[in-house]
Amino acid sequence: MIQIENLCKTYQQVPAVNNLNLQIEPGSVFGFIGPNGSGKTTTMQILATLLKPSSGKAWVGGYDVQTEAEEVRRMIGYMPDFFGVYDYLTVMEYMEFYGACYQIEPSQSRKVAKELLELVKLSEKQNHYVDELSRGMQQRLGLARCLIHDPKVLILDEPASGLDPRARIEFREILKKLQQMGKTIMISSHILPELADLCDTIGVIEAGKLVTSGAVSDMLVPKNQARTLEVHVLEEVKEAEELLQQSEYVQSIRVEKNCLYVKFTGDSTKQVQLVQQLAKANVPVLQIFESKLNIEDVFMKVTDKEGNS
Numbered sequence: 150m151i152q153i154e155n156l157c158k159t160y161q162q163v164p165a166v167n168n169l170n171l172q173i174e175p176g177s178v179f180g181f182i183g184p185n186g187s188g189k190t191t192t193m194q195i196l197a198t199l200l201k202p203s204s205g206k207a208w209v210g211g212y213d214v215q216t217e218a219e220e221v222r223r224m225i226g227y228m229p230d231f232f233g234v235y236d237y238l239t240v241m242e243y244m245e246f247y248g249a250c251y252q253i254e255p256s257q258s259r260k261v262a263k264e265l266l267e268l269v270k271l272s273e274k275q276n277h278y279v280d281e282l283s284r285g286m287q288q289r290l291g292l293a294r295c296l297i298h299d300p301k302v303l304i305l306d307e308p309a310s311g312l313d314p315r316a317r318i319e320f321r322e323i324l325k326k327l328q329q330m331g332k333t334i335m336i337s338s339h340i341l342p343e344l345a346d347l348c349d350t351i352g353v354i355e356a357g358k359l360v361t362s363g364a365v366s367d368m369l370v371p372k373n374q375a376r377t378l379e380v381h382v383l384e385e386v387k388e389a390e391e392l393l394q395q396s397e398y399v400q401s402i403r404v405e406k407n408c409l410y411v412k413f414t415g416d417s418t419k420q421v422q423l424v425q426q427l428a429k430a431n432v433p434v435l436q437i438f439e440s441k442l443n444i445e446d447v448f449m450k451v452t453d454k455e456g457n458s
């Protein structure tokens with residue numbers, strides 16, 4: 150649904166986006182992760198036809214963002230990281246204004262606006278002034294507004310920034326509904342763990358370059374590496390450590406209070422044997438499980454310049 154090939158954007162000879170290649174499949178929710186200034190907004194603005202690339206190409210729904218900008222704009226709903234709301238406009242007037250921008254006939258625009266306000270839980274606020282809404286409500290309104298023309302693709306630039314935890318969760322629930330409706334969603338955020346739950350694919354960008362991308366499920370379980378087992382014991386931590394160290398499949402152990410983080414190269418049969426040995430030695434094991442990387446770990450790993458993670 151979105152394709153980016155060798156995309157570059159340079160500001161005064163400084164590259165903001167540097168030879169970026171990316172593909173986002175229809176119906177997927179793609180998390181675009183990167184530190185401040187890494188080029189997320191620039192990429193999204195190019196996709197939204199608001200910025201011209203210095204070189205390279207990008208398509209949305211098969212339309213070229215440079216030569217078929219009009220078609221691209223019909224395909225996408227773009228929510229910028231900062232957007233203004235207008236004074237003296239009610240929520241419904243605000244929605245109707247955007248409906249008019251897309252030349253939607255007024256009665257149809259009002260009907261769609263009502264449905265969207267219901268989706269983002271703002272029906273009761275439709276006659277309130279937009280600038281009187283809370284930040285969370287304004288963000289939800291911003292999302293409703295970019296859905297007015299029923300776009301297939303949503304490009305959301307840090308939509309949850311500045312929201313409190315409850316507002317974030319509410320926002321995420323709405324995005325899940327949109328995903329179920331079949332929208333393709335590209336979302337950037339610094340709230341990394343939250344993206345794991347929402348996104349099926351992620352891409353990590355740093356200094357304008359894509360450092361890694363793929364299915365979230367693949368990224369969270371590192372391949373061809375020692376797994377980390379978390380062994381929680383009630384007591385006898387020292388004894389447990391000594392016993393575990395004897396296994397040829399244990400690379401290293403880090404102890405934190407009553408938990409042993411064990412780098413383990415064995416398969417599940419060897420893991421069972423390890424548990425049996427602990428039980429035989431009367432080590433009171435509370436639980437043992439494999440730690441999975443969370444998205445934050447992935448991000449730290451791939452953006453670690455020292456390469457020592």
Ligand SMILES: Nc1ncnc2c1ncn2[C@@H]1O[C@H](COP(=O)(O)OP(=O)(O)OP(=O)(O)O)[C@@H](O)[C@H]1O
Pocket residue numbers: 160161164165183184185186187188189190191192230
């Ligand atoms: N209009 C501009 N003129 C000059 N440099 C710019 C301009 N817009 C962005 N940049 C630079 O391009 C780089 C990428 O910026 P961009 O806003 O795309 O990053 P970002 O990943 O969205 O950052 P953030 O998470 O802080 O929003 C940064 O170094 C930024 O300073």
